[in-house]
Amino acid sequence: xxxxxxxxxxxxxxxxSILQSSLANPLPSYFNTTGEEPPxxxxxxxxxxxxxxxxxxxxECTTIVIGFQATLTIAAPTGATITMQGSITFPYYQxxxxxxxxxxxxxxxxxGGYQLIGNGLSYWDGLGGSGGKTKxxxxxxxxxxxxxxxxxxxxxxxxxxxxxxxxxxxxxxxxDNSAGDASTLxxxxxxxxxxxxxxxTIEDCSVHTQDDCLAINRGNEITFTGNxxxxxxxxxxxxxxxxxxxxxxxxxxxxxxxxxxxxFRIKTDEVATDSYVTTVTYSGNKxxxxxxxxxxxxxxxxxxxxxxxxxxxxxxxxxxxxxxxAVTSTAKRLEINCGSTTSCxx
Numbered sequence: 001x002x003x004x005x006x007x008x009x010x011x012x013x014x015x016x017s018i019l020q021s022s023l024a025n026p027l028p029s030y031f032n033t034t035g036e037e038p039p040x041x042x043x044x045x046x047x048x049x050x051x052x053x054x055x056x057x058x059x060e061c062t063t064i065v066i067g068f069q070a071t072l073t074i075a076a077p078t079g080a081t082i083t084m085q086g087s088i089t090f091p092y093y094q095x096x097x098x099x100x101x102x103x104x105x106x107x108x109x110x111x112g113g114y115q116l117i118g119n120g121l122s123y124w125d126g127l128g129g130s131g132g133k134t135k136x137x138x139x140x141x142x143x144x145x146x147x148x149x150x151x152x153x154x155x156x157x158x159x160x161x162x163x164x165x166x167x168x169x170x171x172x173x174x175x176d177n178s179a180g181d182a183s184t185l186x187x188x189x190x191x192x193x194x195x196x197x198x199x200x201t202i203e204d205c206s207v208h209t210q211d212d213c214l215a216i217n218r219g220n221e222i223t224f225t226g227n228x229x230x231x232x233x234x235x236x237x238x239x240x241x242x243x244x245x246x247x248x249x250x251x252x253x254x255x256x257x258x259x260x261x262x263x264f265r266i267k268t269d270e271v272a273t274d275s276y277v278t279t280v281t282y283s284g285n286k287x288x289x290x291x292x293x294x295x296x297x298x299x300x301x302x303x304x305x306x307x308x309x310x311x312x313x314x315x316x317x318x319x320x321x322x323x324x325x326a327v328t329s330t331a332k333r334l335e336i337n338c339g340s341t342t343s344c345x346x
Contacts, residue, residue, distance in 0.1 A: 046089075062086035071097070076104035076144065084151070087115040090139070092122040097136025098162070104144040111151030116140060120155030120189075124180050128158060128187030128211075138162040138193065142170065155179055159190045160209065169201045178208040181231055186210040191229070194219050198249075202227060212237045212265075213257065218245050225253045232291075235262030238280065240301045241312050243272045250280040259289040263325050266314060267301040273311035283321040294325040294333040299343060310339035315346060 047058025048065040058064055063086050072090075076082060082102070090099045100116065102109060118139045125132040137158035142148050145167040152174045153160050160175040170192075180186020191207030192214045194200055198221035206228040207213045213229035216222055216238045229236065236255065238247055257263060264287075266277060287294065297317070299308035327333055338344030 065089045072100040074102045076107045078105045081108040084111045084114040089117040094134040098141045099139045101141040107144040107146040109148045115152045117154045118156040123157040124185035158188045162193045166197045173205045175207045221249045223251045227255045229257040233260045235265040237265040239267035241268040245275040247277045252282045254284040257287040261292040263287040263290045263294045265296045268299045268312035270300045270309040275312040277314045279316040282319045286324045288326040290327040294327045298337045305337045308339040310343040314344045
């Protein structure tokens with residue numbers, strides 16, 4: 001029988017493993033690592049975990065605040081089902097992160113619509129990772145296979161969700177950094193970053209952010225479908241692509257974007273070598289209100305339309321079906337900046 005445990009209990013274990021090198025007492029009787037958990041109804045209160053002694057009381061609440069500087073790591077057993085019974089708030093600490101990591105094989109994670117709250121308003125200074133406050137990133141790292149669904153991520157300090165697990169489907173995840181629009185305080189707040197051997201499917205999710213809605217940095221068999229991107233996001237992106245990197249067999253389909261700076265973007269480092277972006281298909285997407293570039297393929301990153309390199313081969317890029325890309329009056333529908341016909345054969 002697959003194991004089931006509640007995220008409250010996983011939080012308990014993470015806190016205990018961080019705060020105590022060994023446990024003098026056995027685990028609470030309500031935790032069973034081999035069978036299913038009996039249903040438990042949380043109290044409508046906020047519990048703060050800032051020591052081993054505080055765990056027992058905190059996990060009785062529907063909202064849990066992780067009150068110490070450490071990654072909440074859930075190393076789930078094979079076949080486990082993880083559910084949330086309340087929201088988790090990560091307190092303000094300047095450190096590198098990540099804030100939360102899930103690992104395991106064939107794991108089912110169902111957040112039940114609860115929130116992972118990153119306290120971004122305390123960090124945002126308009127500088128992102130380029131200076132100012134040290135911002136933990138990502139808020140969530142998904143390194144397991146299986147499924148991850150029904151989670152609302154609010155106010156990530158910087159990058160929202162990083163996906164490194166293979167054979168993973170992520171669905172109904174809402175990344176909401178809309179509060180970062182004010183005074184352009186939010187920066188480097190990517191919605192989803194993918195570096196995975198695949199397959200990876202991201203579907204029926206929504207992102208409001210000030211950087212890439214999606215950034216595929218490395219991987220194979222990656223599908224991004226039925227999602228919504230909003231806010232001054234930087235687009236559905238591949239890259240930036242560095243040296244010795246391959247992105248292949250990507251499907252971008254049936255997504256809706258409004259008010260992005262870029263629509264579709266492929267960006268490769270000017271100095272990158274021995275890298276490939278191949279077999280990318282765009283189909284059935286609807287983009288509107290794009291303020292910068294509808295489609296941008298640029299081999300001069302980190303410049304925009306600078307002197308391009310030739311060390312990344314971009315090939316097999318296709319637009320099928322109907323893709324609607326509406327730009328503002330000052331934007332450009334298409335810009336291609338390649339170093340040579342060899343590095344961009346089509």
